[in-house]
Amino acid sequence: MAGLELKALRKSYGDLEVIKGVDLHIEHGEFVVFVGPSGCGKSTLLRMIAGLEEISAGELVIGDRVVNEVEPRDRGIAMVFQSYALYPHMTVYDNVGFGLMLAKTPREVRDKKIREAARILQMEHLLNRKPSQLSGGQRQRVAIGRAIVRQPEVFLFDEPLSNLDAALRVDMRMELARLHQDLGATMIYVTHDQVEAMTLADKIVVLDGGVVQQVGSPIELYQRPANLFVAGFIGSPKMNLLPAIVDAVEGDVVRVSSKDLAATAIRASGEGLKPGDSVTLGVRPHALTPTESGSVVGQVALVERLGNETNVSITLPSGTSFMAVLDGDRALRPSGSIVLGFNPADALLFDGAGLAR
Amino acid sequence: MKQRASLLGGVAAIVATFVVFVIPFLFIILMAFKDRQQSALRDFSWPTGFHLWDNVFEVVKTRNWMMITAFINSSIITVASVSLLVVFAAMVGFILARRKTRWNPLIEFLILAGLMVPPAVVPTIWVLQGLKLFGTLHGMILIEVAYNLPFSIILYRAFIATIPKDMDEAAIIDGARPLDVFFRIILPMLWPVTVTNIVVQSVGIFNDFTNPLYYLPGNANATVQLTLFNFQSQFSTAYNLLFTNILLITIPPLIVFLFFNRQIVAGMTAGAVKG
Ligand SMILES: Nc1ncnc2c1ncn2[C@@H]1O[C@H](COP(=O)(O)OP(=O)(O)O)[C@@H](O)[C@H]1O
Ligand SMILES: [Mg+2]
Numbered sequence: 001m002a003g004l005e006l007k008a009l010r011k012s013y014g015d016l017e018v019i020k021g022v023d024l025h026i027e028h029g030e031f032v033v034f035v036g037p038s039g040c041g042k043s044t045l046l047r048m049i050a051g052l053e054e055i056s057a058g059e060l061v062i063g064d065r066v067v068n069e070v071e072p073r074d075r076g077i078a079m080v081f082q083s084y085a086l087y088p089h090m091t092v093y094d095n096v097g098f099g100l101m102l103a104k105t106p107r108e109v110r111d112k113k114i115r116e117a118a119r120i121l122q123m124e125h126l127l128n129r130k131p132s133q134l135s136g137g138q139r140q141r142v143a144i145g146r147a148i149v150r151q152p153e154v155f156l157f158d159e160p161l162s163n164l165d166a167a168l169r170v171d172m173r174m175e176l177a178r179l180h181q182d183l184g185a186t187m188i189y190v191t192h193d194q195v196e197a198m199t200l201a202d203k204i205v206v207l208d209g210g211v212v213q214q215v216g217s218p219i220e221l222y223q224r225p226a227n228l229f230v231a232g233f234i235g236s237p238k239m240n241l242l243p244a245i246v247d248a249v250e251g252d253v254v255r256v257s258s259k260d261l262a263a264t265a266i267r268a269s270g271e272g273l274k275p276g277d278s279v280t281l282g283v284r285p286h287a288l289t290p291t292e293s294g295s296v297v298g299q300v301a302l303v304e305r306l307g308n309e310t311n312v313s314i315t316l317p318s319g320t321s322f323m324a325v326l327d328g329d330r331a332l333r334p335s336g337s338i339v340l341g342f343n344p345a346d347a348l349l350f351d352g353a354g355l356a357r
Numbered sequence: 358m359k360q361r362a363s364l365l366g367g368v369a370a371i372v373a374t375f376v377v378f379v380i381p382f383l384f385i386i387l388m389a390f391k392d393r394q395q396s397a398l399r400d401f402s403w404p405t406g407f408h409l410w411d412n413v414f415e416v417v418k419t420r421n422w423m424m425i426t427a428f429i430n431s432s433i434i435t436v437a438s439v440s441l442l443v444v445f446a447a448m449v450g451f452i453l454a455r456r457k458t459r460w461n462p463l464i465e466f467l468i469l470a471g472l473m474v475p476p477a478v479v480p481t482i483w484v485l486q487g488l489k490l491f492g493t494l495h496g497m498i499l500i501e502v503a504y505n506l507p508f509s510i511i512l513y514r515a516f517i518a519t520i521p522k523d524m525d526e527a528a529i530i531d532g533a534r535p536l537d538v539f540f541r542i543i544l545p546m547l548w549p550v551t552v553t554n555i556v557v558q559s560v561g562i563f564n565d566f567t568n569p570l571y572y573l574p575g576n577a578n579a580t581v582q583l584t585l586f587n588f589q590s591q592f593s594t595a596y597n598l599l600f601t602n603i604l605l606i607t608i609p610p611l612i613v614f615l616f617f618n619r620q621i622v623a624g625m626t627a628g629a630v631k632g
Contacts, residue, residue, distance in 0.1 A: 099531035
C-alpha cells in the first residue's frame with residue numbers, strides 16, 4: 001500500500017526555479033494526472049518522484065518512508081517513458097525481464113512473471129521480437145509490460161500516448177484505465193492533453209509555471225475552476241473569457257456589463273468588489289443558445305457543422321472572438337448577425353487577480 | 358552528357374584505386390614467389406619457379422623462429438590494447454556525453470591535444486623506466502592505449518550523444534547500477550562504433566612500427582613489423598624474403614577487414630541519421 005505525500009517540493013537548475021513549492025497528497029490506488037502546458041514542469045515533478053532528478057528542497061514520502069535520498073530502484077516505482085526507451089539490442093522477453101534479472105530473480109519465477117505480464121497486455125506472440133520489429137502501439141505495450149512486471153506500488157507515466165496516432169491513443173487510453181482497475185496500484189500520469197486528463201483521472205493536478213493551480217476531480221475542475229488559468233485550460237473548446245466591468249454589487253449577486261455584453265446578473269461572492277472594478281466573465285461554449293434577446297450579439301465568422309452539433313466562431317463588437325457550440329445542425333450564414341444567450345447560473349466570475357468568485 | 362561524365366569519373370576512380378592499392382599488392386605477391394636472384398631485379402617479371410613455400414619456411418625460421426615470437430607478441434599487444442581502448446574510450450565518451458560539468462571543455466581540449474601533439478619519446482622512456490615498464494609487453498600495451506585513446510573517444514562520443522538519455526534512465530528505474538547501465542545497455546548499443554574501433558585500432562596497432570622500435574627493444578620482444586629488419590642490411594637485402602615477410606604480416610589485418618567489412622561502413626555513418 002503506497003500513497004504519496006509531496007511536501008513543499010522545489011527544484012531549481014542553478015538560478016532557474018522550475019518547481020516552486022508543490023504540496024500534494026495522493027491516496028493509495030488513485031489515478032492522478034498532472035496536466036499543464038508544455039514547459040510547466042510536469043515531467044520534472046514526475047522525475048523527482050521517480051528519483052531521476054534530485055529534490056532541491058522539500059520532502060517526498062512514498063508509502064510511509066521519506067525517499068528523498070532513496071535510489072529509484074528502491075522506491076517501489078516503475079516508469080513508462082514517452083519515447084518508450086526499449087533496449088534495442090534485447091528481445092521483448094529480455095526487455096520485460098531486465099529489471100527482474102538485475103534483481104537476481106530465479107529464472108522460473110522470472111519466466112512466469114514475464115509471461116503473466118505479456119498475457120495481461122496481450123503481447124505473448126511478440127516476446128521473441130526485437131523492438132525494431134514492433135509498431136508504435138506494440139512498443140508502448142512492451143514499455144508498460146516492463147513496468148508491470150516489477151509489481152510497483154506506484155506507476156509513473158510521462159506522456160505515454162503522445163507518440164501514437166489518434167485512434168490508437170483512444171484504445172490505449174481505455175486499456176490504461178482497465179489496467180488501473182485490474183492492478184489497483186497508484187498511478188501518476190503526465191499529459192498536456194486535457195482530454196486524456198479528464199477521461200483517465202480520479203484526481204487532476206493542474207500545473208502552470210511550476211505552481212499547482214488547482215487539484216480536484218475532473219468534474220470539479222470543469223464546473224468550478226479556481227482561477228482563469230484552469231478555466232481556460234480545462235474543457236474543449238476553451239471557455240470564453242470576456243472582460244467586463246462591475247455595475248453593482250448586491251450581496252451574492254454581481255451585475256456586470258461591457259461593450260460586448262448586455263447587463264447580466266451573476267450569482268457570485270461580491271465581497272471586496274465594488275462598482276467600476278474590472279472582472280472577467282467565463283462562459284463555456286456549450287452553455288450558449290441562440291435566442292431572440294440574449295446578452296451577447298455578434299457577427300458569425302466561421303461555422304463548423306458536425307451534424308450533432310455546430311461550432312460557431314463569432315466576432316464581438318470589440319473585435320474579441322467568441323466560441324459557441326450549438327445543439328443540432330444549424331445552417332448559419334458566415335458574416336450574418338447572431339444573438340446568443342446563457343443561463344447566468346452557468347457563467348463564472350473572476351476578479352481582477354484572476355481568482356474565481 | 359552527364360552520364361558520360363559520371364562514367365568517365367567512375368573509370369578514373371577504378372584505375373586510380375588499381376594503381377594505388379592493387380598494383381603494389383600484386384607486386385608483393387609476385388616477389389614472394391621468386392627466388393633471391395630474380396627478386397633482386399625488383400621488376401614485374403613473372404616468377405621463374407615456384408619458391409613461395411621455401412621463402413615462407415626461410416622467413417619463419419630466421420633468427421631462431423623470431424617470426425613466431427613476433428606474431429605472439431603482436432597479437433598479445435593488439436588484443437589487450439584494443440580491449441582496453443574499447444572499454445575505456447566508451448566509458449570516457451559516455452561520461453563526457455552524459456555528465457555536463459565545467460571541466461568538460463578542458464577535458465575535450467586535452468583529448469584534442471592528445472590527438473595532435475606528437476609524443477615526446479625520450480621523456481616517455483624515462484617515465485617508463487621509472488615505472489619499471491620499459492621494454493615490457495604491458496608497458497607497450499599502456500603506450501598503445503594512451504596514444505590511441507583520443508581517437509577512439511572521439512569516435513564513441515559522437516555516437517553516444519545520439520542515444521537518448523531515456524535509455525539510461527529506464528535502466529536506472531529497472532534497478533541498474535552505473536556499471537550495469539554501461540555494460541548491459543550502453544556498450545551493446547555501441548556495437549557499430551566498437552567494430553569500427555576494433556578494425557581501425559587493431560590494424561594500426563598490429564602494424565605499428567615506430568612505437569615498438571622505441572619502447573620495446575630486445576629480440577624476445579620483437580613485433581611483426583620489426584621482423585622486416587631481418588632481411589635488410591646495408592650491404593645485401595633478400596628481397597624475396599622481405600616481401601614474403603610483408604605478405605605474412607599483412608594477412609591478419611586483412612582477415613580482420615574481411616570479417617568486419619560490412620559493419621565498418623555502418624559504424625562510420627552511424628549517428629549521422631537518427632535510427
Ligand atoms: N536539465 C535542465 N536544466 C535546465 N532547465 C531544465 C532542465 N530540465 C528542464 N528544464 C526546464 O524546466 C522547465 C520544465 O520542464 P519540464 O518538466 O520538462 O516541462 P513539461 O511540463 O513540458 O514536462 C522547462 O522550462 C525546462 O526548460
Ligand atoms: Mg514533459
